[in-house]
Amino acid sequence: MWRSLALAAALGTAVAAHAQQEVEVPKTPGWELIMRCVICHSVEIAVQQRFGPQGWSETLDRMIKYGAPIPPEDKAQLMAYLLRHYRDPAGR
Amino acid sequence: MPHETEAALSRRGFLIATGSTLAATALRPAAGDAQTPAPPPVPGKEKLIVRSSRPLNLEARVTDLTTYHTPESAFFVRNNYDAAPVDPAQWSMRIEGEVDNPVVLRLDDLRKLPALTQDVTLECAGNGRAxxxxxxxxxxWEHGAVGTQRFTGVRLADVLALAKLRPAARHVAFDGVDKPPTPQAPDFIRSVPLWKALAPHTMLAFEMAGRPIPHLHGGPVRAIVPGFVGSASIKWLERVMALTEEFNGFYMKSNYTAPRADNDKEVYSLQSLEVKSVIVNPAEGARLAAGKVTAWGWAWAGEGELTGVDVSTDGGKTWTTATLVGPSDRYAWRQWEHAWDAAAGSHTLMARATDSLGRMQPASRAFNRLGYRWNVIHAVKVDVA
Incomplete structure (x- = not known):
């Protein structure tokens, strides 16, 4: 766990130091949490998905299992953000 | 799954901090609703649509797939994870697992084996997911995660013979130098059954279009598994493992799987591509002058052999057999064309391929969670004046 957080912190520094690209996400509550996703992949990977609550929850759980630094209280906020902007009404 | 070491972690951190394709992202808040971000184009790949910049995923517009051999500038890129470029002089690959003679091979070793050159259509399993x-x-992906290349390399069977496969070997797994960004995420490793590994067309390739394989396409050496979904053709090879079972990892058991036809509660790992065709001309939304129009495109069938392409110019009410033209290679797409006498009005053109396995492109495809097997009949709407 410590190792993954240390790694995430190191990568976060790399991201900040080598910022080359800008993309836009809607600035509603929780938008800063997207930074936790872009430690490992570009934001397009996230925002081209459309899920319902189950789909987003499972996706975030998988990312957390892979080491995404998203504690439970942040998961709820990130879920709300993703469902507000990237929801498929017909999706799971 | 390979065990993790501090050295590996440190190497990853270094790659991520310095890799030229690993462009970092700065978030900028936008007003209003969600927009599709438009990342910058990749040098040499400006024609391609950037689906993701990190890892890099690029696809062609179908109207840019105009030649039998796809130019590098229009050839799609699908990375599960990015990799730093590998110096061909430093490259080596281990053959291990169910073998009596584990070996490490360098490029010079491969070049001593009989060479094979063939035209192969590669398509991402998720092409059409959108x-x-x-x-x-x-x-x-829409239509453009597909293309055809001339690959040169050696037969995997010849390489496995050097390592002396044991009788217990039933599958062969490929692992590349691409590694996930965290130690907990699964390595991108996929296997193929032994019959496919030993088939005379399955190869380890080191040239594409007569030149060393470019980094983005898996050089110095990549697997080429013709007829199978693109993910079987692992890039940047560093390890080949003979196994008694299908590789037990995320990219075999979870991703790149689809529900079984006889029991949709269970999944199988994707192997053959579907039977499929695309219309290159006319383009969606084209405005055409009345008269002769040559409708044309590509068709392919994975492990099947293409038997024909039917074309409809009335939205699928009636079908006419298209003419197959151009090169005919076992594992490459075939060009089809149809001389259409276009009358004024709005028309929907469709193409529908069939193959030797009795497969025909369907009018619909049942939803599957991971969005594979999209080979629904391609339709384009045009206006003729």
Whole structure:
């Protein structure tokens, strides 16, 4: 766990130091949490998905299992953000 | 799964901090609703649509797939994870697992084996995912994660013979130098059954279009598994493992799987591509002058052999057999064309391929969570004046 957080912190520094690209996400509550996703992949990977609550929850759980630094209280906020902007009404 | 070491972690951190294709992202808040971000184009790949910049995923517009051999500038890129370029002089690959003679091979060793050159169509298993309803999970490919290249290399069977396969070997797994960004995420490793590994067309390739394989396409050496979904053709090879079972990892047991036809509660790992065709001309939304129009495109069938392409110019009410033209290679797409006498009005053109396995492109495809197997009949709407 410590190792993954240390790694995430190191990568976060790399991201900040080598910022080359800008993309836009809607600035509603929780938008800063997207930074936790872009430690490992570009934001397009996230925002081209459309899920319902189950789909987003499972996706975030998988990312957390892979080491995404998203504690439970942040998961709820990130879920709300993703469902507000990237929801498929017909999706799971 | 390979064990993790501090050295590996440190190497990853270094790669991520310095890799030229690993462009970092700065978030900028936008007003209003969600927009599709438009990342910058990749040098040499400006024609391609950027589906994701990190890892890099690029696809062609179908109207840019105009030649039998796809130019490098229009050839799609699908990375599960990015990799730093590998110096061909430093490259080596281990053959291990169910073998009596584990070996490490360098490029010079491969070049001593009999060479094979063949034209192969590669298609991402998720090509067409964007058309699934509701939206399926994964990169939202439309039509353009497909292309055809001339690959040169050696037969995997010859390489496995050097390592002396044991009788217990039933599958062969490929692992590349691409590694996930965290130690907990699964390595991108996929296997093929032994019959496919030993088939005379399955190769380890080191040239594409007569030149060393470019980094983005898996050089110095990549697997080429013709007829199978693109993910079987692992890039940047560093390890080949003979196994008694299908490789037990995320990219075999979870990703790149689809529900079984006889029991949709269970999944199988994707192997053959579907039978499929695309219309290159006319383009969607084209405005045409009345008269002769040559409708044309490509068709392919994975492990099947293409037997024909039917074309409809009236939205699928009536079908006419298209003419197959151009090169005919076992594992490459075939060009089809149809002389259409276009009358004024709005028309929907469709193409529908069939193959030797009795498969025909369907009018619909049942939703599957990961959005694979999209080979629904391609339709384009045009206006003729």
């Amino acid at each position: 058309f699934h309803q509701p939206r399926a999970s994964g990169i939202q």
